[in-house]
Amino acid sequence: MPDAERPGEFETIERLFRPLALEPYARGLLDDAAVLPARPGHDLILTKDTVVEGVHFLGDDPLDLVARKLLRVNLSDLAAKGAQPFGYLLSCAWSPRCGWSEREAFARGLAEDQRRFGVGLLGGDTVSTPGPLTLSATLIGYAPEGSAPSRAGARAGDLLVVSGTIGDGGLGLRAARSEEMGLSRAERDALAHRYRLPQPRLELAEAVRVFAHASADVSDGLVADAGRISAASGLRAVIDLDAMPLSAQARVWLYAQADPAGAAATLATAGDDYEILAALAPADLKPYCEACKAAGVPAALVGRLEAGEGVEARWRDQSVSLSRRGWTHG
Ligand SMILES: Nc1ncnc2c1ncn2[C@@H]1O[C@H](COP(=O)(O)OP(=O)(O)O)[C@@H](O)[C@H]1O
Ligand SMILES: Cc1ncc(C[n+]2csc(CCOP(=O)(O)OP(=O)(O)O)c2C)c(N)n1
Numbered sequence: 146m147p148d149a150e151r152p153g154e155f156e157t158i159e160r161l162f163r164p165l166a167l168e169p170y171a172r173g174l175l176d177d178a179a180v181l182p183a184r185p186g187h188d189l190i191l192t193k194d195t196v197v198e199g200v201h202f203l204g205d206d207p208l209d210l211v212a213r214k215l216l217r218v219n220l221s222d223l224a225a226k227g228a229q230p231f232g233y234l235l236s237c238a239w240s241p242r243c244g245w246s247e248r249e250a251f252a253r254g255l256a257e258d259q260r261r262f263g264v265g266l267l268g269g270d271t272v273s274t275p276g277p278l279t280l281s282a283t284l285i286g287y288a289p290e291g292s293a294p295s296r297a298g299a300r301a302g303d304l305l306v307v308s309g310t311i312g313d314g315g316l317g318l319r320a321a322r323s324e325e326m327g328l329s330r331a332e333r334d335a336l337a338h339r340y341r342l343p344q345p346r347l348e349l350a351e352a353v354r355v356f357a358h359a360s361a362d363v364s365d366g367l368v369a370d371a372g373r374i375s376a377a378s379g380l381r382a383v384i385d386l387d388a389m390p391l392s393a394q395a396r397v398w399l400y401a402q403a404d405p406a407g408a409a410a411t412l413a414t415a416g417d418d419y420e421i422l423a424a425l426a427p428a429d430l431k432p433y434c435e436a437c438k439a440a441g442v443p444a445a446l447v448g449r450l451e452a453g454e455g456v457e458a459r460w461r462d463q464s465v466s467l468s469r470r471g472w473t474h475g
């Protein structure tokens with residue numbers, strides 16, 4: 146792109162980001178920092194995730210969807226802590242391919258999900274990079290004082306319950322990369338959509354606050370994230386892969402595989418799910434699942450926590466050996 150056509154830092158902020166600003170806190174995106182008053186009776190909940198082209202999204206993913214994914218992966222962490230979202234700080238490192246039309250698409254996606262999830266832009270940073278497009282958000286939310294569950298509060302005997310379905314994001318990445326996987330075009334499109342646009346489970350925030358001893362969202366993989374709850378709580382997690390909730394598309398794929406246990410392990414370690422994993426007292430299983438259902442999101446019992454350490458995956462009561470627990474960055 147010739148230099149003359151390259152959008153400038155301050156034109157980008159003024160034209161594209163100022164309309165997204167949450168005032169008066171953002172101070173017109175003209176100040177050194179945003180300023181928020183304290184909210185008595187609440188804890189401030191802060192989380193940050195970054196997405197990088199080629200690592201978290203594909204180079205041909207439309208940038209409005211990339212923007213929405215950036216907000217959603219962060220909103221998912223707020224949901225896991227039972228928080229209500231408020232606003233966010235945004236960092237954009239634009240790669241050489243990002244002209245006005247790419248930046249406009251990105252801002253359009255932000256505007257759409259700001260409306261949908263009730264958040265606004267508080268500030269951020271805009272730079273250019275010779276490397277891949279890199280976008281980061283810091284989400285800010287609130288929860289009633291002392292109510293946000295940690296990963297460390299699970300007790301021996303707790304049950305592990307996960308929302309929605311597991312494995313669609315991982316299969317969706319393969320579909321988005323044009324792998325056929327023995328699935329129909331409609332099945333692959335549904336999975337690719339799930340990869341590009343995760344659903345943060347904010348509807349479950351209240352149930353998580355009320356019932357969960359411990360919780361986390363599933364971003365790296367069900368096994369990896371269950372392992373983080375068990376490690377933080379000083380326990381051992383057992384995951385029943387045959388109880389994992391699957392979409393219709395993932396079921397079709399799984400039962401076409403020669404080794405369904407290995408295939409289920411693949412889904413449980415793929416990541417990109419953005420579901421909520423909660424550790425609950427057995428007596429709270431029914432009320433939690435009913436609260437989830439009333440909020441419009443199914444929840445399924447997938448395992449339990451016991452004395453010990455580590456994480457074990459089982460298929461029909463047999464231990465399944467895993468080559469990895471989930472996604473890790475180098
Ligand atoms: N660069 C960093 N500086 C400080 N804390 C970090 C950094 N990267 C990760 N963390 C912290 O490590 C913990 C685990 O991070 P992460 O695995 O990314 O969580 P999640 O999977 O929920 O997004 C979080 O408390 C996070 O804030
Ligand atoms: C192009 C592409 N390749 C691979 C993946 C798979 N992947 C990349 S990062 C990741 C885990 C989630 O990202 P991370 O940065 O670890 O988020 P966090 O766990 O901190 O929320 C997964 C499953 C992907 N989403 N997109």
Ligand SMILES: [Mg+2]
Nearest residue numbers: 193194195222
């Ligand atoms: Mg993170």
Ligand SMILES: [Mg+2]
Nearest residue numbers: 194218222364
């Ligand atoms: Mg995260």
Ligand SMILES: [Mg+2]
Nearest residue numbers: 222361362364
């Ligand atoms: Mg998380």
